[in-house]
Amino acid sequence: MKQNRILLINPWIRDFAAYDLWCKPLALLTLATWFRNAGFAVDMIDCLDRYHPKLLANRPPDWTEKQGDYYFCNKFTKKLLNPPESVAHIDRPYYQYGLPENIFFEDLRALPRPDICCISSMMTYWYPAAQHMVACIKSVYPDVPVIAGGIYPTLLYDHACKHLNADYVHSGAPDDRLVSFINDTLGGSFRFEPYDPLMEPAFDLIHNKNSLSVMTSVGCPFSCTYCASKYLHSKYRRLNYKTVFDRLQKYVEDYKTGCFAFYDDALLFEASDHIVPFLRLWLDSGLQATFHTPNGLHARFLTDELASLMYRAGFRTLRLSLETTSAQRQKSTGGKIYLDEMRRAIDTLYNAGFTSEHFALYMLIGLPDQTKDEILQDIKIVHDMGARIDLSSFSPIPKTPVWDELMKDEPLEFVEPLKYGKTVYFLQAGALSLDEMRQLRRYVSNLNKQI
Numbered sequence: 001m002k003q004n005r006i007l008l009i010n011p012w013i014r015d016f017a018a019y020d021l022w023c024k025p026l027a028l029l030t031l032a033t034w035f036r037n038a039g040f041a042v043d044m045i046d047c048l049d050r051y052h053p054k055l056l057a058n059r060p061p062d063w064t065e066k067q068g069d070y071y072f073c074n075k076f077t078k079k080l081l082n083p084p085e086s087v088a089h090i091d092r093p094y095y096q097y098g099l100p101e102n103i104f105f106e107d108l109r110a111l112p113r114p115d116i117c118c119i120s121s122m123m124t125y126w127y128p129a130a131q132h133m134v135a136c137i138k139s140v141y142p143d144v145p146v147i148a149g150g151i152y153p154t155l156l157y158d159h160a161c162k163h164l165n166a167d168y169v170h171s172g173a174p175d176d177r178l179v180s181f182i183n184d185t186l187g188g189s190f191r192f193e194p195y196d197p198l199m200e201p202a203f204d205l206i207h208n209k210n211s212l213s214v215m216t217s218v219g220c221p222f223s224c225t226y227c228a229s230k231y232l233h234s235k236y237r238r239l240n241y242k243t244v245f246d247r248l249q250k251y252v253e254d255y256k257t258g259c260f261a262f263y264d265d266a267l268l269f270e271a272s273d274h275i276v277p278f279l280r281l282w283l284d285s286g287l288q289a290t291f292h293t294p295n296g297l298h299a300r301f302l303t304d305e306l307a308s309l310m311y312r313a314g315f316r317t318l319r320l321s322l323e324t325t326s327a328q329r330q331k332s333t334g335g336k337i338y339l340d341e342m343r344r345a346i347d348t349l350y351n352a353g354f355t356s357e358h359f360a361l362y363m364l365i366g367l368p369d370q371t372k373d374e375i376l377q378d379i380k381i382v383h384d385m386g387a388r389i390d391l392s393s394f395s396p397i398p399k400t401p402v403w404d405e406l407m408k409d410e411p412l413e414f415v416e417p418l419k420y421g422k423t424v425y426f427l428q429a430g431a432l433s434l435d436e437m438r439q440l441r442r443y444v445s446n447l448n449k450q451i
């Protein structure tokens with residue numbers, strides 16, 4: 001009997017800025033496992049794959065990317081585009097990041113014809129790339145159904161239905177609605193197990209495994225008013241720490257992976273039952289790798305023991321979420337951290353052996369009602385605390401209390417997600433102009449060099 005084929009595609013990014021910070025299509029790779037377990041053959045095209053063999057073929061013969069090259073993070077290949085009309089006034093070049101389109105089309109035509117294509121779309125303001133991807137697939141396979149899922153359709157379902165031109169748009173995790181669509185489309189009665197976002201991703205589908213992104217938990221016990229974590233995962237859940245260890249050990253031994261980026265929302269939560277025993281196992285095993293946490297950590301949960309284990313195990317890029325130094329803002333947005341807790345956490349990290357190069361504090365700019373003076377005050381306080389600053393532009397996210405408040409006079413059907421992107425929204429918030437933002441970033445970069 002013919003085996004049904006699914007083609008999973010991670011689209012390009014279209015935006016004013018993008019950078020490969022251990023970017024791996026984790027959700028699609030987990031979906032690949034789910035489809036395989038139901039008996040499907042799975043292919044994948046990752047348009048954000050910097051290690052695609054045809055891209056590497058154009059590098060100088062002696063080019064290798066080593067862990068030392070900022071732990072395998074680097075710039076994407078990009079193509080200049082005319083920006084969409086709603087953001088054409090922004091004085092910055094707009095790009096499509098990722099694989100050149102000729103390589104994408106060569107891959108699409110070279111792979112066996114799929115029975116169904118699935119694309120994911122993450123940020124709501126990246127939807128033009130997903131829209132373009134659906135058109136590209138249809139130009140080669142007009143009769144192959146395209147399913148679109150991911151965070152964007154989950155947060156803005158009606159918008160995605162209207163703009164993507166996909167055959168089926170799925171919001172939320174894969175479930176019976178998706179299974180029904182697949183069975184109706186293929187005329188089968190496939191049996192899928194319940195989808196679990198913590199299933200092991202099918203990493204064999206990606207080209208380069210020198211560095212891997214991993215998630216040991218989903219969800220977050222906090223409910224910050226600007227974050228959609230609770231909406232996307234109503235309950236915090238995690239893997240057993242032994243399972244985490246077994247998986248990472250296998251990746252080191254089988255793939256020679258030397259670098260892991262944790263993408264958990266709450267990696268340090270209930271540390272004594274999770275990350276601490278994992279780190280003890282890791283240190284006892286003698287395995288070697290570096291660890292990185294691009295998602296902000298909860299500094300409140302850092303203890304002397306945990307910080308010491310993290311340092312000895314090889315954590316080398318830590319981001320701690322502070323966002324604001326205003327006690328009033330901290331309290332009203334969810335109370336995940338206060339200034340005295342962050343001061344203690346910084347001391348804890350230095351005492352454990354970390355240097356200022358190893359960690360930085362995320363600070364949000366462009367929050368509602370935030371003034372330039374407040375931003376400068378935030379920067380001064382964090383600098384005086386002896387920590388580097390990582391500025392992050394605030395971007396309102398649908399299905400959050402902050403979004404609801406900002407949009408209370410704007411019907412959802414008129415919302416243009418492009419106006420709420422990270423490189424666009426702060427201008428609307430009004431605290432800084434584009435030039436002032438550039439100056440501020442230079443100012444912070446100089447301050448960070450003094451730490």
Ligand code: SF4
Nearest residue numbers: 220222224227229265
């Ligand atoms: S602590 Fe972080 S992940 Fe959790 S709700 Fe707040 S912002 Fe989201």
